[in-house]
Amino acid sequence: MSTRPVIAITLGDPCGIGPEVVAKALSNQEIHDICVPVVVGSIAAMEQGNSIANTSLYIRKVESISLVKSVPGEISVIDASEVPLDSIKMGEISAYAGRASVEWIKNAAQLCLDGKVNGMATAPIHKEAAILAGYKEVGHMEILQAMTQSPQVATMLISGNLRVVHLTTHRPLSEAANAVTKENVLAKIILTNDSFKQWGFKSVHIGVAALNPHASDGGLLGSEESEAIEPAVKEAVAQGINAIGPIPADTIFHQAIKGDYDVVLAMYHDQGHIPVKVYGFEQSISVNLGLPLTRTSVDHGTAFDIAGKGIAQATSMIEAIRLAASITSGNGMI
Numbered sequence: 001m002s003t004r005p006v007i008a009i010t011l012g013d014p015c016g017i018g019p020e021v022v023a024k025a026l027s028n029q030e031i032h033d034i035c036v037p038v039v040v041g042s043i044a045a046m047e048q049g050n051s052i053a054n055t056s057l058y059i060r061k062v063e064s065i066s067l068v069k070s071v072p073g074e075i076s077v078i079d080a081s082e083v084p085l086d087s088i089k090m091g092e093i094s095a096y097a098g099r100a101s102v103e104w105i106k107n108a109a110q111l112c113l114d115g116k117v118n119g120m121a122t123a124p125i126h127k128e129a130a131i132l133a134g135y136k137e138v139g140h141m142e143i144l145q146a147m148t149q150s151p152q153v154a155t156m157l158i159s160g161n162l163r164v165v166h167l168t169t170h171r172p173l174s175e176a177a178n179a180v181t182k183e184n185v186l187a188k189i190i191l192t193n194d195s196f197k198q199w200g201f202k203s204v205h206i207g208v209a210a211l212n213p214h215a216s217d218g219g220l221l222g223s224e225e226s227e228a229i230e231p232a233v234k235e236a237v238a239q240g241i242n243a244i245g246p247i248p249a250d251t252i253f254h255q256a257i258k259g260d261y262d263v264v265l266a267m268y269h270d271q272g273h274i275p276v277k278v279y280g281f282e283q284s285i286s287v288n289l290g291l292p293l294t295r296t297s298v299d300h301g302t303a304f305d306i307a308g309k310g311i312a313q314a315t316s317m318i319e320a321i322r323l324a325a326s327i328t329s330g331n332g333m334i
Helices: 018-026 029-034 043-053 095-113 127-132 140-148 173-178 182-198 213-217 224-238 249-258 269-280 315-328
Strands: 006-010 036-041 058-062 074-079 119-122 154-159 162-166 205-209 242-247 263-266 285-289 295-298
Touching: 006 018, 006 095, 006 315, 018 029, 018 036, 018 043, 018 315, 029 036, 029 315, 036 043, 036 095, 043 058, 043 074, 095 119, 095 127, 095 140, 119 315, 140 285, 140 295, 154 182, 154 269, 162 182, 162 249, 162 269, 182 205, 182 224, 182 242, 182 263, 182 285, 205 224, 205 249, 213 224, 213 242, 224 242, 242 249, 249 263, 249 269, 263 269, 285 315, 295 315
Parallel strands: 006 036, 006 119, 036 074, 058 074, 119 295, 162 263, 205 242, 205 263
Antiparallel strands: 154 162, 154 285, 285 295
16 A cells, blocks of 8 residues: 555636646656645546646546545546536636535545545635635635634745745735734744644744834834734743744845745735745745644636636646645655
């Protein structure tokens, strides 16, 4: 029996580039060397993605994980929620596609929770399509947090040696600023430290970004640093965590790339996303902290503008699968 981890791979929104990048990733022999991939999605969507990608994979429908085989050139697909082919119109928002993409996530997550697969890697979904299908939680992390009732979760983006955990993600900027409290910052520092130790880091060096320009210039440009971030960092240090901050955002990411920190805690979505994507857009991926399962993902959207054209890059999908395989194999964040 193979000792490689079994990784469930969801197709994302089938009207986007998800099935295409999954097909391209699974045509890479390295993926099969490090894990046993199984697609959770739709036979029709996978076959269409295979055609768009111009790969020669054999698509095999399986009824259960026990029937999954690791055969070169062959991909096992669990038909979790079929989508009518006539509803898969490249680059268009579809309630059918939105519903299926969320159901595939939930099916893959349940396989993780039941111990039938070791982890999951996800292609991008389209939030408007999911809302059109009637879902309220329309981000992967939000869906999985609600499903698992996880009290404290976070998104971390990775590109090369730059790792960034986010205090908040999908919130308006005004709401994100209101979330910068001592309690929230401290909770995310602790979650980050605990997660990295689970991944094999003996001492986790965490750099904590400031919210305001110049870390508020001694209070001239805001009070969040003195009232929330600095007290949280001091409390974390008192608990034995190797954290430092607040550090101005225009400095901290450069320092992290140089290797000064293992990970940066950013205060809001764009503060963390922009440096990661500028540093290495094609290679960037995400991983969730705080869930009772391993979930990695591409760090790009459905790219409706190029869907169906066969030109989507699969680098991020490959890196997401590699990371899921590494974490679930016990090799940590390689």
